[in-house]
Amino acid sequence: MALALVVGAGAGAGSVVFRWCITTFTRLLSGHADYAASPGTGNPHVPWLGPYFVLLAPVIGGLLYGPLVNRFAKEARGHGVPEVMLAVAQRGGRISPKVAVVKTLASALCIGSGGSVGREGPIVQIGSALGSTLGLLTKVTEGRMKLLVACGAAGGIAATFNAPLAGVFFAMELILGAFSAEAFGATVLASVTASVIGRAAFGDVAFLTLPAFHVGHIAQYGLFALLGIIAAVVGVGFARVLYLIEDACDWLWRGPEWLRPAVGGLALGLVLFALPEMYGVGYPVLEKATEGGYAVGFLLLLLVGKVLATSLTIGIGGSGGVFAPSLFVGATLGAAYGAGVHHLMPATAGSVGAYSLVGMGAVFAGASRAPITAVVILFELTGEYSIILPLMLAIALATAVSHLLTRDTIYTLKLRRRGIDLEGPAPGARIGAQPVGSVMDPLPSPLPASTELADAADVLSLSGYGALPVVDASGRYVGVVTAQVIAEALAEQPDAVPATVGQLAEPPARITTDQPLAQALHALLSAAGTGVPVLDPAHDRPVGWLSPQSALRAVHAAA
Structure with missing residues (x-):
């Protein structure tokens, strides 16, 4: 929580600096605080050029930020959010500290010289780089590193747009790709901290001023x-x-x-x-x-x-x-x-x-x-x-x-x-590209759906598995029942206990034999029990069993 506060404060301060840089470069290169508010006018710094100055502004901006990005941080090119998503998904949340500085200057120069882009991507990358840098300095675990990166993204969005809730959901929905109580608490703390700083600098007003709307007819x-x-x-x-x-x-x-960027600036x-x-x-x-x-x-x-x-x-x-x-x-x-x-x-x-x-x-x-x-x-x-x-x-x-x-x-x-699948293995990873069918274990004997809970508890206790597949009377696969679910059911009031395992069976996330192991690992990690069934893609019936141990055995096969 303390680190989330620090990251939020850093992202808030970073957003203030970033917006100041945009305004400064826009005034220098266009002569206006926001040239889009008075399009077609001249630049008071070079009045003899009239509106033709827009032909040169992107070229000058490109000559400044092009060498900066190419020399110090190539990942600062583009819109920023994909690089943060990649860092969280496959690089343990590690982002170079210099990205924050380079991205601030390059994006401010690009926008100030006429680049028709937004500032949410840059501030997400700037805040995330600050969070990653703090994580490296404090030597946190990989999970906490990713969370600090998300806190930086949330704080950046919150401070820049005066949108603390949006910052939280942007971080969890796009950067982390998952929701949890810990992530929500940390990103909220960072977002609120950054918003306080942003509101002190920019005021507590809605970012866009629009008239009131209402729906007057159901059609x-x-x-x-x-x-x-x-x-x-x-x-x-x-x-x-x-x-x-x-x-x-x-x-x-x-x-x-x-x-x-300078030569292309002519076309822009x-x-x-x-x-x-x-x-x-x-x-x-x-x-x-x-x-x-x-x-x-x-x-x-x-x-x-x-x-x-x-x-x-x-x-x-x-x-x-x-x-x-x-x-x-x-x-x-x-x-x-x-x-x-x-x-x-x-x-x-x-x-x-x-x-x-x-x-x-x-x-x-x-x-x-x-x-x-x-x-x-x-x-x-x-x-x-x-x-x-x-x-x-x-x-x-x-x-x-x-x-x-x-x-x-x-x-x-x-x-x-670029050949990168966020759900797939990182380049050079020892496991992940293999099909599930090549690493799965044999399918455990399934439980009939009519099996009573006490009998199912005995079978599970002797099976060595924390979960077993369940089939109905016709042999059709209906789902998986776990030892935890049965134990919880048996601990309830007798009149509330389901009679058979068929009433407790639930299908886990679908994993098929032709699916890459890297994708299946996400479902495996989120599943209850000690494994999940692997389905034949043609008939949707279980033909094998994927467990953490069988996934790790793929390392031997790859060695």
């Missing part, structure tokens, strides 16, 4: 549901375009990597000149879209422009997050959709701004598949509770449709393109 729920489905397609499409343009930049570039400058609203993060434009300040055609142009500008910024080697761009894309999509349905059904459609807000959460959920984070963060960023029901509906549908469309999120796709 609107159907419209919000349809928006959620469309948003899922757009979110998945955003991820695909992002990496398609990155591939194109990789294919085109043949020079030194340190020069790539052309996009900014054509659509100056894309300069930087773009929250003023997002707010105006939710308020109905743009025509439908221009909203769709902003949507396409943001996808292109963000993808190009990342593709040329820029440093920044994709969370804010996904909110921007969702806001413009929702506003355009809302304006359209309002034109078709003016009596029932309701406020355009409500669709914009729901679109923000749904596109982020479709791209990241983090529905809890999407709901909470939209509520905290806007302070708007009245739209929570349609928001939850659209986000749930967007997440489900995203699952149907692709196996990857906007974060995991970056890693999979």
Whole structure:
């Protein structure tokens, strides 16, 4: 808990420094605190250039952060969150301390010079690097190291966006990928500490200022549901375009990597000149879209422009997050959709701004598949509770449709393109790639579902297993019963005890003979008892038994 407090304080201070750097570099390179608030104007530092300065700003920024990233911390390139996820999943939570410094400067320079990216990815990586560094200094266990990394991510999100709850759920849903009482307590402590520091520096106000919305007609729920489905397609499409343009930049570039952001900045400058609203993060434009300040055609142009500008910024080697761009894309999509349905059904459609807000959460959920984070963060960023029901509906549908469309999120796709599967073995690991069928033990004799509990207890006590498969009268597999479950049942009141093991059997996570061992280990570790049955993928019947001992024997086979 003490370490979580320290990490939270460090992440809070880091977010203050990071936002100050962004504002400073934006003022230096554009002459404005946020150029997106006054697009198309000139830079007062070089008034003779007029609006044409945006052609040079990304080039100057690239000349500064390109060599910095290439020389000191290549992992600071890109949007940051995938690198933190990888560190937690396969590197024991170890992140180089220099990442915090390099990421702060590189992302601030990138955003300040016009990079159309967000600041959530950088602050997550900065906070996580601080947590990992503290863990290394105090020599904590690997489990605690990962938890400190998550605390840093939670604190960074909480302080930067004044969203303490969202920071907690972002850390557990995306970084740790699991929920536990210890993780929740530690991340809450770090998040609250960072939020106190952030509020002292930035004030205790909602991050976005939006008008009040409400649902005035029950038919609107159907419209919000349809928006959620469309948003899922757009979110998945955003991820695909992002990496398609990155591939194109990789294919085109043949020079030194340190020069790539500067040369690529010429292309980004052309996009900014054509659509100056894309300069930087773009929250003023997002707010105006939710308020109905743009025509439908221009909203769709902003949507396409943001996808292109963000993808190009990342593709040329820029440093920044994709969370804010996904909110921007969702806001413009929702506003355009809302304006359209309002034109078709003016009596029932309701406020355009409500669709914009729901679109923000749904596109982020479709791209990241983090529905809890999407709901909470939209509520905290806007302070708007009245739209929570349609928001939850659209986000749930967007997440489900995203699952149907692709196996990857906007974060995991970056890693999979590099040949990294977060659920698979780390490169060079001695076990993990083997199929389960090659390491499993013979299947123990199953218990008939009609076996009485006392008899089942005798069998389990003599079997050497902490769990046994259960089959019904026709020999069909129905699940597994553990010694713990039977002991707990026998300790209850006699009239409350089930009569047979069939009433207690539950199927564990599905493991098949052709599944990689690394994936099966996750199910094995979370299962009760001392092992789990292995199923024939063609018939879903148990053919073997996987235990920790059989998994470890794979080390001998690999040696």
